[in-house]
Amino acid sequence: MSNFQTLDHVDVKGKRLLVRVDLNVPVENGVVTDATRIERVAPALTELADKGAKVILLSHFGRPKGRDTKNSLKPVAAEVAHIIRRPVKFVEDCIGEAAEKAVAAMKPGDIICLENTRFHPGEEKNDPAFVEALAKLGDAWVNDAFSAAHRAHASTEGLGHKLPAYAGRSMQAELDALGRALEHPERPVAAIIGGAKISTKLDLLENLLKKVDILIIGGAMANTFLLGLGKKVGKSLAEPDLVETAQKIIREAQHAHKELVLPVDAAVAQKFETHAPSRVALVPDVHDNEMILDIGPKSIEHVVSVLARCRTLVWNGPFGAFEMEPFDNGTVEVAEAAAELTQAGKLVTVAGGGDTVAALNVAGCAERFTYISTAGGAFLEWLEGKALPGVEMLKRK
Numbered sequence: 001m002s003n004f005q006t007l008d009h010v011d012v013k014g015k016r017l018l019v020r021v022d023l024n025v026p027v028e029n030g031v032v033t034d035a036t037r038i039e040r041v042a043p044a045l046t047e048l049a050d051k052g053a054k055v056i057l058l059s060h061f062g063r064p065k066g067r068d069t070k071n072s073l074k075p076v077a078a079e080v081a082h083i084i085r086r087p088v089k090f091v092e093d094c095i096g097e098a099a100e101k102a103v104a105a106m107k108p109g110d111i112i113c114l115e116n117t118r119f120h121p122g123e124e125k126n127d128p129a130f131v132e133a134l135a136k137l138g139d140a141w142v143n144d145a146f147s148a149a150h151r152a153h154a155s156t157e158g159l160g161h162k163l164p165a166y167a168g169r170s171m172q173a174e175l176d177a178l179g180r181a182l183e184h185p186e187r188p189v190a191a192i193i194g195g196a197k198i199s200t201k202l203d204l205l206e207n208l209l210k211k212v213d214i215l216i217i218g219g220a221m222a223n224t225f226l227l228g229l230g231k232k233v234g235k236s237l238a239e240p241d242l243v244e245t246a247q248k249i250i251r252e253a254q255h256a257h258k259e260l261v262l263p264v265d266a267a268v269a270q271k272f273e274t275h276a277p278s279r280v281a282l283v284p285d286v287h288d289n290e291m292i293l294d295i296g297p298k299s300i301e302h303v304v305s306v307l308a309r310c311r312t313l314v315w316n317g318p319f320g321a322f323e324m325e326p327f328d329n330g331t332v333e334v335a336e337a338a339a340e341l342t343q344a345g346k347l348v349t350v351a352g353g354g355d356t357v358a359a360l361n362v363a364g365c366a367e368r369f370t371y372i373s374t375a376g377g378a379f380l381e382w383l384e385g386k387a388l389p390g391v392e393m394l395k396r397k
Contacts, residue, residue, distance in 0.1 A: 004175060004394045005166045007044075010140065012053035014108050018138035019048070019168060020155050020390075022145040023059035023076045023113075032079040036374055041144050042084050044169035045111060048142075049086065052108035056137060058094060058155045060118040060148070067119045077113035088113050095120065095133035103137045117155045124153050131158035144168025146175070147375030149390030160393030167394045175391065177371035178382055181350040182211050186311035192303075192334070194219035194317025195355065198242045204316070205249055207385035209258055214310065216261040216303055218319035218330070223292055225250065225262050231283050234268065234290040261306055265296030267320065267327060274324040294320025295330035304337040307347065313338055315351035316383060318359040332363040339368035352379035 021041045026033045048055050057080070064071040074090050081088035091102040094114035102112055114137075117123040122130025131154045135141075141159040143149065143166070148156045159165070167175065181189075189212045193201060198221050208215060217225055223238035228246035253260040268290040269278040280296045281287075295303070307313060315338070319330035341347035351360060352373030360366040373379040378388060 003396055004172070005164075005396055006172050007048070007142065007166055007169065010164070010166055012048055012051050012140075014052055014054070015139045016054045016056060016103060016106070016137065017048060017140055017142050018056050018058055018134065018155075018159060018163065019045070019142045020058045020145045020148070020159070021045075021168075022147045023057070023073055023080070024061050024148075025076060025079075027075055030075045032076060035079055035083060037147070038076075038080055038083050040170045040374060041168065042080075044144055045080075046084055046086075047169065049109045049111055054103070054106040054108060055111040056103060056106075057088070057111065057113040058117055058134070059113075059145070060123065060153075060155070061116045062118070064116065064118050066121075071116055071118070073113060073116050080111075080113060084111075086111065091115060093119075095130065095137075099137055117153075122154055124151075126152055126154050126158045128158070130154050131162055135159055135162035138163055140164045140166060142166050142168045143390055143394060144171050145390070146171050146373070147378050149375075149388040150378040150381045150386070152389035157389040157393055160390075165393050171391075171394070173371070174373060174375070177350050177373070178379075180348055180370075181312055181314045182383070186348060188213040188310045189312040189314070190214040190216055190306060190310045192216045192218060192313065192315045192317070192319075194221065194319055194331075195353075196220040196237060198224050198239055198245060201317075202245065203384040203386075204380060207383065208314075209249070209252055209256060210385075212258070212314070214259040214261060214306055215253060216306065218263070218295060219317050220292075221317070222263050222295075225260075226283060229262070232286050232288075233292055234286040234288050236286070236291040259306075261303060263292070263295045263299040264302065265298045266292040267294040267296055267329065269293055269327075272321070272324075275326070276324075278326065292320075293324070294327040300330055300333050303334050307334070307338055307341060310347060312348045313350070314383065315349065315360075316353045316356055316380070318355055322355075322359045322362055328359070328362055331359045332365075335360050335363035335365040339363075339365040342370055343368055352376075 062071040077090040141163040220237035269276040322328040349369040
């Protein structure tokens with residue numbers, strides 16, 4: 001984090017801090033159903049309040065077109081208060097008279113949550129007048145929403161042009177973890193890239209080939225690579241029009257002396273459903289009426305042996321149809337092995353992306369990884385080597 005301004009660089013006592021968090025959490029019937037993102041920022045909010053800051057929370061919620069009570073942050077603010085065990089006053093707007101009055105009435109240590117920034121079109125347009133109206137409320141801007149850092153919106157980027165900017169604690173943890181994984185990792189570095197389509201992960205594969213020593217391909221994406229090697233994949237999900245792209249990636253890996261790990265055997269079935277009758281087939285022996293739904297035992301063993309000689313692992317995407325037993329087996333067994341190596345101090349493991357986090361939770365391994373990113377798009381763009389607007393604003397000028 002040496003090139004970022006963090007909360008260690010500022011005395012927050014008595015200061016009005018506009019803290020951009022990501023409170024875009026699942027809510028059903030006014031109740032938060034998954035509070036992971038709130039739990040991540042809770043310690044930072046408590047720390048700032050304890051140091052005597054006036055903590056003003058900013059967040060978007062959903063994709064409202066204008067003001068819309070269904071997308072109010074009110075129930076989320078109540079959940080924040082519940083999790084941090086202190087009052088969080090909710091304010092009906094994020095700019096203007098209501099917001100200004102609420103901020104003016106704050107004492108050091110108070111926490112307020114302003115209404116959904118996306119109720120104003122100026123948020124997504126990063127409109128200077130809207131940025132100005134927000135900036136008026138604070139003395140400094142703390143960006144603690146890595147998951148929204150790939151968007152150049154008013155509250156995620158614009159405020160950095162108007163106010164002193166600092167990375168919040170969960171942003172700092174995320175940048176530290178990602179830096180350890182790809183910027184200055186302990187080698188060898190492996191990446192597991194799974195998921196359905198090469199087309200959505202082309203930039204990712206290209207960038208990772210430059211950064212990692214070993215690329216492990218899983219999920220239906222691997223089927224397109226297998227087609228590229230002239231193997232039969234039956235009626236498996238694949239992208240025949242991207243076979244040439246897969247072949248190009250295979251050649252690039254060879255040329256750069258990078259190891260590319262593909263399945264050698266697979267769990268195959270005729271139906272795409274839970275507990276469908278299945279068998280293990282070597283990759284050349286998949287029948288025309290079968291589909292590959294997971295990697296097989298030889299592939300699992302091979303991947304685990306590869307991880308045993310690595311020092312760093314970046315993971316995005318499952319190995320198979322992990323939502324359906326028994327096709328979660330490959331993902332679960334590899335995750336278990338990675339978690340054990342992490343606990344033994346032999347491997348730094350950083351994972352992210354919605355499916356990946358869900359799969360690691362299914363495997364019961366998430367807590368034992370070095371770091372799990374709850375950011376979807378931002379995590380992927382970081383892996384793709386793209387500059388994130390909300391992060392660029394935090395770099396020391």
